[in-house]
Amino acid sequence: MATPPTETRRDLDSAATSHRGDRIFNRGITVAAFTALLVLAGIAIFLGVAAVEAITTQGWSFLFTTEWKVDQGDEPVAGIWGMLYGSVLLSVIGLVIAVPVSLLLSVFIVFLAPRRLGRVMTNVIDLMAAIPSIILGLWAFYLLSPPAEQWQFLLNKYLGWIPIFQNDSGNFNGTPFIAGFVLAIMMIPIITSVSREVLGRTPPELINAAEALGCSLWTMLRHVALPYGRGGIVGGIMLGLGRALGETIAIFFVLKLVYDINWYKIIESEGGSVATLIVATFGEVSGPYELNLLLAAGFFLFVGTLAVNVIANLIVQKTGRSER
């Protein structure tokens, strides 16, 4: 039996990128990709350090109390619970308004509108996403708030027996409802654009099948298009929510910031939001210690939005898989 010749293994991986241009291009991309991660890590560390200091000096009550007395007395007390809760409450109000509107809009564009009208509406709605939030804030302050106070007055008058429509002060200005409404206007373009995209990809053969079984548009949507696009639509909602949680300046214009917790009275003139706390306090900080507390608040807002995005991804992946 002849001995086989010795094998010489050659590494082909490197051969594939031996072209010089490719090599430079690949390295460039790799560096760019890691830069993004580095920036994210940098922000997290910068804010995290502040958070650690805040927690060590204030204890966990920083997260679970609602007082903010930093420049008075010897013992500064700070807690952001009311602001964290406020951010969530405003976002929920925004979602309650934005989700149905966005879904109806995208269904109209995809299934009902004549093609040209659909295209115009798509462009206009996408443009809405490009409005700077300071413009929206000014608009909401000067144009939305006055009529919205009337709406809230009527809500309170006729539906005041429902706890969320209680108002004891008689002041309907700067309420979570108005702030949530502004957030909804910011979320609508995002959610609409994602759901329109997803609904438009409903396989035509499934729509055919539903039509051939005598479906109305409504039953087709309910049993075919919406289940098919559920993952994507939830993802779009979460993207909108991500924007809402971090929104700062537009809310600063229309929300009356109160360092207290407003659990449910959405048309009462008091509210909170972490981002707004930061922007409202930043200009008049009493010293480095308070500045540090604000950075710490920013850290928890950052963690919150990251968590929303992670959850969104999980939901999208999970529903996406069960559809296949």
Place this chain on the structure above:
Amino acid sequence: MSTAEYESTAEYEGDVTVLEEQFMEQKSVGPIELESQDVSVWFGQRKVLEGVNIAFPKNTVTALIGPSGCGKSTYIRTLNRLHELIPGAALAGSVLYEGKDIYDTDIDPVHIRLQIGMVFQKPNPFPSMTIRGNVLSGLKLSGLKRDQHDDIVEETLTSAGLWNEVKDRLDSAAGELSGGQQQRLVIARALAVQPHVLLMDEPCSALDPTSTLKIEETIRELSKDITIVIVTHNMQQAVRVSDYTAFFLAAENEPGYVIEQGPTTDIFGSPRDQRTLDYVNGRFG
């Protein structure tokens, strides 16, 4: 529609008399379940079908054959009002189902689509539903009430020739079935709403030969109780499954029309038109 009207509206065909003869011959074979009279079809400004007259006798299989792009699929979609769902669609003439024009203003298209079911080229079960769910989906989606769901599932899957293969896994996802099984599942789904007519648009073109034979057996079996119209590109299939055949043809950029129709044995054995002879012998198309 009277014979006189028929003559007056069909005069743009060169061989009206032959067509009419065939048409009348067919009418004499038994009760007509479904019938199209002078159906012309447009997409926007483009006319794609011209004066189609075909009668479908009750409980028979009619094959629609012809080269691609001659309007067969479009035609079949006019028979249960699916055509009108395409933007810019228009139609002239009438489609009589059990003697009544399905395009009359007082007719509910949903009702028509439930009576005249449809099976498409590509198997299209609902992927998020189970096998059982798919069979019953027609009832659910149309809001039709029928009791004894388990019996319906067994009955229709048996008629579609799929029961033995899936009876132990009715609650698994429809997407796990093979293409041929999915197509038979779709047939079962169409049968669950108890249609009188089943339209099939190239139901086997995406399937392997074994699955194709199974579907053909199913078609023969079903035709004892319902009327079937099938579009096919497969000449052998037309011979194997159909009682009647209509041959469609379209010149380039011209609307399609029926060249010849009659009992399948005549169309394939002794066609009267040279173009039919050429087509069924595979000389073009």
